[in-house]
Amino acid sequence: MAISKKTGLAALMAVGTAMAAETLVYIGTYTRDASKGIYAFRMNDQTGALTPLGVVAETPSPSFLAIHPNGKYLYAVNETNGGSVTAFEIDKATAKLKQLNSQSTKGGGPCFVSIDPTGSTVLVANYGGGSIASYGVKADGTLEGPVTFIQHEGSSVNPARQKGPHAHSINIDAQRKKAIVADLGLDKLFFYDLDVAAHRLTSRTAVSLPPGSGPRHFAMHPNRKTGYVINEMLLTMSTVDLTADPPKVLQTISTLPASEKMDPKYSTAEVVVHPNGKTVYGSNRGHNTIARFDVQKDGTLKFVETVSTNGKTPRNFAIAPGGKFLVAANQDSGNVVVFRIGADGKLTPTGTDVAAGIPVCVRFLQVK
Numbered sequence: 001m002a003i004s005k006k007t008g009l010a011a012l013m014a015v016g017t018a019m020a021a022e023t024l025v026y027i028g029t030y031t032r033d034a035s036k037g038i039y040a041f042r043m044n045d046q047t048g049a050l051t052p053l054g055v056v057a058e059t060p061s062p063s064f065l066a067i068h069p070n071g072k073y074l075y076a077v078n079e080t081n082g083g084s085v086t087a088f089e090i091d092k093a094t095a096k097l098k099q100l101n102s103q104s105t106k107g108g109g110p111c112f113v114s115i116d117p118t119g120s121t122v123l124v125a126n127y128g129g130g131s132i133a134s135y136g137v138k139a140d141g142t143l144e145g146p147v148t149f150i151q152h153e154g155s156s157v158n159p160a161r162q163k164g165p166h167a168h169s170i171n172i173d174a175q176r177k178k179a180i181v182a183d184l185g186l187d188k189l190f191f192y193d194l195d196v197a198a199h200r201l202t203s204r205t206a207v208s209l210p211p212g213s214g215p216r217h218f219a220m221h222p223n224r225k226t227g228y229v230i231n232e233m234l235l236t237m238s239t240v241d242l243t244a245d246p247p248k249v250l251q252t253i254s255t256l257p258a259s260e261k262m263d264p265k266y267s268t269a270e271v272v273v274h275p276n277g278k279t280v281y282g283s284n285r286g287h288n289t290i291a292r293f294d295v296q297k298d299g300t301l302k303f304v305e306t307v308s309t310n311g312k313t314p315r316n317f318a319i320a321p322g323g324k325f326l327v328a329a330n331q332d333s334g335n336v337v338v339f340r341i342g343a344d345g346k347l348t349p350t351g352t353d354v355a356a357g358i359p360v361c362v363r364f365l366q367v368k
Helices: 005-020
Strands: 022-029 037-044 050-058 062-067 073-078 084-090 097-104 110-115 121-126 131-137 143-151 167-173 178-183 188-195 200-208 215-220 226-231 236-241 248-254 267-273 279-285 289-295 301-308 314-319 325-330 335-341 347-355 359-366
Touching (some): 073 110, 178 215, 188 215, 236 267, 279 314, 289 314
Antiparallel strands (some): 022 062, 022 359, 037 050, 167 178
16 A cells, blocks of 8 residues: 555654653662662653663662763662762663772762762762762763762761761752752751862851751752752651752641641651642652642742552652653552653552562653
8 A cells, every 4th residue: 555755754753753752761779689770661751651671780779870961871879888889871772781880988878879960070978877978970971089078977856866967868059059968867958069170069058957857858949949858757848948048948847638647657758849840749658658739939838638659668759851750669569650740730640550679769861
């Protein structure tokens, strides 16, 4: 049967769109039991469906990941007692990762890694060691040895969890040339001066969170005027005014519905701001939900609802490029679940629910 030029062109355009409408999803895990390292999936950007690609790198407990802005390299912390950060080269055709090199984090239990928008500096937070470190990135994606190492000192009010420092995340505010560190053990948010050209962290400003909060992760609003800290121990979310000097806490509210009491076994994990700036999400472990908040005109939050993650112990989650899907990693049930994001920020399960070792981190790489 003959095919018209018009039909043939339409078919080619459809194929091209289908090929472009895919994203690689990398999952960091804890390597115990059957979990082997970093897993990958191919995501359909129209439906949110995930196609398993298996283990793409065997490496010890790659609990947190960061992808280089050029899309060629991936960095993973190895959350072990010794502590290391490992550089990989990405094969976009297969999603496989080739290990390039590894550097010590100089502290135990590294739990967070980030890279600046220029791709020149990698930052790491050590939970067990209560410290942070910075690294230069070479042209070939490999990591230089630590340029800066800073040991936090002190304690806070909860003797079971806060006898010492526990640096839990380190984010980058490129506009202000700052690195933002949430320390669970000290109930503080630190703002370090960051020189990405020299890969160096220097002087800092400290912002105190309510005693016993246990600040864990931080996310910035797209307008860069406010930031949000999810507090692990008291299941709260704090709004921080970044335009103030020094920054100040505007609000702290619960991540649970008002009708529910906090269970001692509950804790929070991740905070993410939707790219449109209208919604903030936070994960509740034990309660096994994602809390949704509306962003008010002044940047503060209004609690809306919680939605089940269809699994146990939701850790990190992330919003896929385009803002249409949220992918959640459930650590203790070993599954990754995809939600569609409505115009109002509401989360609805798509039906995609896949196994992925002991998943604790989600990262995306668009494939063109």
